[in-house]
Amino acid sequence: MSRTRLFSTLCGQAFLVNFSRVVMAPLVAVFIATFGIGESTAGLVVSAVWVGSALPRIPTGYLLTKFSRLHVVILAGLVLAVGATLVAIAPGVTALVVGAGVMGLSSGLYFVTGNTFVSELFPSRVGRMLGIHGTANQVAAVVAAPAITLVLAAGADWEPVFAAVGVAGGEEWRAVFLALAAASLVLTVVTYLAGRETELPEAGMEDRDLVGAARAEWRTILFGVAILGTIGFAWQGVFNFYVLFAESRGLTPSMARNALTVVFAAGIPAFAISGRLADYLPQPAYLLGIATAFALLLFTLTVVQGTVSLLLFSAVIGYVIHSLFPALDTFLLGALPDGNRASAYSVYSGAMMFAQAPGSWFVGTLVESGVAYTTVFRGFAVGVSVVVLALLLFHQRGRLPE
DSSP, X not given: OOHHHHHHHHHHHHHHHHHHHHTTGGGHHHHHHHHTOOHHHHHHHHHHHHHHHHTTHHHHHHHTTTSOHHHHHHHHHHHHHHHHHHHHTOOSHHHHHHHHHHHHHHHHHHHHHHHHHHHHHSTTSXXXXXXXXXXXXXXXXXHHHHHHHHHHHXXXXXXXXXXXXXXXXXXXXXXXXXXXXXXXXXXXXXXXXXXXXXOOOOTTTTOOXXXXXXXXXXXXXXXXXXXXXXXXXXXXXXXXXXXXXHHHTTOOHHHHHHHXXXXXXXXXXXXXXXXXXXXXXXXXXXXXXXXXXXXXXXXXXXXXXXXXXXXXXXXXXXXXXXXXXXHHHHHHHHHSOTTTHHHHHHHHHHHHHHHXXXXXXXXXXXHHTTOOHHHHHHHHHHHHHHHHHHHHHHHHTTOSOO
């Protein structure tokens, strides 16, 4: 069986684990209504997914020194099924946070392993294949909000189906997570069968020293964390509260969800195009250009007026932010040598995720205390600009890794 067929199952896994992370954003208002909580607690629920995604990333690097990439991918699929089931049956906020965290664990396990796996399956076209892989997980981000809208609108029409799986009326959102758990189990089996019949690469066979890899590649790791840790913190808070931000700018709830969909939809071509560009352009300069554009667009988003303008800038900022992810992964996975790749990438990935995970809780806390969304987002734009300026100075002095 070809590596291409295994790659297609990895794209399916990427779709499911990313769906589990981004589906929380269009459900923030639903959680507030269902469990009687405020924005701060709702932000904590969303942040739990991202904290969960951060927790296993460095330990995953250790797992990859002991087990094959395929076996860790299988583990990620099983963990996702458990987490989605816990969310579906959660009786209260505490259980909801736990389930969200377990779903996050699966994404942390998967993305450290899956991105490394893809780069080693196709070493001559890393950017292109990571772009395709990223496109698959971005499609999940695009369909998340419409899927929630359709399920919530189904209501009485699907009541017998919801009742058959134990979902009470008014809590139709739980069916989404039951379906996610079932899909994860099925795809995990398919991935195992595909991997068992594929000749797997030996590129990571010498990667057996997690601490040594981190010490050897600390400059590359720190560069990645500085960019995505900072921008990711801001982006976590922005996209998870994007619906409520859009409503505060005058959009209806339905149109606000559509605005979030526009943000994610713009990421589909961004992953495909940016992954290919990263194979050819000077990568540090390209990454810093993307980061600069993000800061400028985020500030502009807070001052534009009218539905059309807001949707237009939503599309542009969606394209720019999602261009960053494949470009940075292409740079890191191409710069890291075979003997250190998985271990060093896991250290970067874990540190980066811990840095960005509290973004939603931070925004929710500020908003609940009376700070306007526009003020918070402008603060993010300024903060990102400061970090980018510092990195630009390092780049001009030749201090950044190539």
